[in-house]
Amino acid sequence: xxxxxxxxxxxxxxxxxxxxxxxxxxxxxxxxxxxxxxxxxxxxxxxxxxxxxxxxxxxxxxxxxxxxxxxxxxxxxxxxxxxxxxxxxxxxxxxxxxxxxxxxxxxxxxxxxxxxxxxxxxxxxxxxxxxxxxxxxxxxxxxxxxxxxxxxxxxxxxxxxxxxxxxxxxxxxxxxxxxxxxxxxxxxxxxxxxxxxxxxxxxxxxxxxxxxxxxxxxxxxxxxxxxxxxxxxxxxxxxxxxxxxxxxxxxxxxxxxxxxxxxxxxxxxxxxxxxxxxxxxxxxxxxxxxxxxxxxxxxxxxxxxxxxxxxxxxxxxxxxxxxxxxxxxxxxxxxxxxxxxxxxxxxxxxxxxxxxxxxxxxxxxxxxxxxxxxxxxxxxxxxxxxxxxxxxxxxxxx
Numbered sequence: 001x002x003x004x005x006x007x008x009x010x011x012x013x014x015x016x017x018x019x020x021x022x023x024x025x026x027x028x029x030x031x032x033x034x035x036x037x038x039x040x041x042x043x044x045x046x047x048x049x050x051x052x053x054x055x056x057x058x059x060x061x062x063x064x065x066x067x068x069x070x071x072x073x074x075x076x077x078x079x080x081x082x083x084x085x086x087x088x089x090x091x092x093x094x095x096x097x098x099x100x101x102x103x104x105x106x107x108x109x110x111x112x113x114x115x116x117x118x119x120x121x122x123x124x125x126x127x128x129x130x131x132x133x134x135x136x137x138x139x140x141x142x143x144x145x146x147x148x149x150x151x152x153x154x155x156x157x158x159x160x161x162x163x164x165x166x167x168x169x170x171x172x173x174x175x176x177x178x179x180x181x182x183x184x185x186x187x188x189x190x191x192x193x194x195x196x197x198x199x200x201x202x203x204x205x206x207x208x209x210x211x212x213x214x215x216x217x218x219x220x221x222x223x224x225x226x227x228x229x230x231x232x233x234x235x236x237x238x239x240x241x242x243x244x245x246x247x248x249x250x251x252x253x254x255x256x257x258x259x260x261x262x263x264x265x266x267x268x269x270x271x272x273x274x275x276x277x278x279x280x281x282x283x284x285x286x287x288x289x290x291x292x293x294x295x296x297x298x299x300x301x302x303x304x305x306x307x308x309x310x311x312x313x314x315x316x317x318x319x320x321x322x323x324x325x326x327x328x329x330x331x332x333x334x335x336x337x338x339x340x341x342x343x344x345x346x347x348x349x350x351x352x353x354x355x356x357x358x359x360x361x362x363x364x365x366x367x368x369x370x371x372x373x374x375x376x377x378x379x380x381x382x383x384x385x386x387x388x389x390x391x392x393x394x395x396x397x398x
Contacts, residue, residue: 010035011043012398015052018070019097020203023056025067044070051076052398072097077140077396080183081389082121084108084146084173085190086162086217087344091121092385093128096140098200098393102128103382113167114157114176122180141392142183144173145193145384147220150235155187161253162217162268188391190214190384191222192229194377197387198340199224201378211336211372213240215323216343217267223334241266245325264322267298267344270315274301283311302348319345320352324359331372332365340377347380 008016010033017032018024024032029040047053048070056071074095083090086108093102104124108117129136149158155174174185188196195212210224219241223230241252241262249259252268263269278285278293285293288309289300304312323345331339339360346353357374361367379386 009398010039011047014040014043015047015072015398016394018053019072023069023071025069027067074099075138078134078138079140079389079392080125080142080181081193081385081387081392082142082144082177083190083193083384083388084117084144084157085384086147086160086164089117089121090382090385091124091128092382092389093125093132094386094389094393096393096396098386098390100382100386101132103385104128105381108164110164112165114171114173115167116165118173118176118180121177125181136182139181139183140396141389142177142181142185143193143388143390143392144177144185144187145190145388146173146187147218148189148235150187150189152187152189152231152235155185157187184392186391186395188388189220189222189235191220192231193385193387193391194342194379194383195222195224195229195340195387196390197379197383197385198377199227200386200390202338207338209334209336210338210340211330211334212340212342212377213323213327213330214343215265215341215345219262219266219326220343221330223336225334240326240330243326243329245322245329261322261326265319265326265345270301270319271296271298273315274311277311284309285311288312298344305349316349316352317355320355321359324356325363327356327360328363331360332363335370336372338373338375340375342377342380342383346376 013033014029026040026044030037051073053070054073056069074097076096079094081092088105088108090103090105092100094100106120146157147160150156151158155172157168157171157173159169174187177185191212191214194214195210198212199207199210208227212222214220221240241260242257243261244257244259245261246259250263251258251260252263256262274285274296275293277283278296285296288304289296291300301312301315305316327339341353364370377383
């Protein structure tokens with residue numbers, strides 16, 4: 001049975017509530033779930049005996065005896081979360097309270113094929129467990145958040161674009177991870193995983209309708225409605241980059257739409273524009289970078305931006321404006337409470353971020369009556385790995 005589609009048990013609901021709130025008393029749980037006191041007492045005793053939860057002391061008194069306060073047992077189990085992006089991979093290790101115990105990052109270079117990635121992850125996992133003196137049997141799951149397109153049900157990375165290493169087509173990544181580690185594994189696209197992680201970090205404020213947009217080598221997005229990730233009929237997370245924002249515009253690559261957002265607001269777009277300017281002798285790129293046009297890369301543009309090079313400022317400002325227009329289009333369709341922006345372009349410079357969100361605000365319908373909250377999130381670079389591990393936490397047997 002697909003656990004995501006079944007009705008959770010009262011034990012699961014109680015456990016999730018305690019976990020999300022941090023702690024809870026019996027009185028709070030009775031008020032929340034409206035179940036008989038004797039049933040709740042029996043359930044709490046069973047959960048304590050199973051080491052799912054533990055008494056953490058006494059809460060404040062409302063006139064009688066101080067109530068026992070319960071919290072989750074952090075040693076009940078552990079989770080790994082793996083991010084696979086075009087530029088890097090990261091591996092997070094978490095206890096059952098989703099406290100990060102370790103984070104490791106490495107480059108996805110020309111040598112990082114799927115086999116090499118899994119071998120590197122396996123070696124890193126063994127070292128982490130050894131350092132923390134944790135047995136593999138205590139690990140409850142290994143979540144993976146990856147660049148799409150994906151087949152989530154089969155755990156397969158299909159045909160993502162722009163990986164430096166060969167072999168990233170039709171990769172049964174979950175099967176490979178399970179065979180290497182012995183841990184149960186599930187796959188989710190990276191944008192969705194990032195949004196799950198950020199929603200967990202913001203759980204105290206309980207946002208229900210959220211939009212996540214990642215601007216880096218490409219563009220990715222995720223949406224949450226009523227606290228749940230919105231999944232389409234197929235998992236094509238990069239499709240937001242094909243939103244047409246200029247009908248007679250250029251396209252980034254063969255097969256892409258003409259005038260698509262990714263052709264104006266992505267790392268590849270910036271590189272392509274700077275290279276074209278340099279070939280025509282414009283922008284002062286030859287004097288600034290002392291590189292052949294085809295050698296210009298994002299890192300060079302970023303350095304020029306931080307040095308205040310006029311052509312770099314113009315490139316990044318233009319990309320930020322286009323991204324803001326794309327954001328406004330998505331916001332006008334979905335009306336989220338919170339918009340989280342991530343990715344290398346967002347973190348490139350504060351001016352880029354501010355220009356993008358100000359452009360979005362100016363083009364949001366019903367503004368200022370309706371004003372979504374814009375943020376870079378709480379977890380940022382750790383969001384995908386955290387969300388991937390959280391996915392396994394939510395599917396944990398209780």
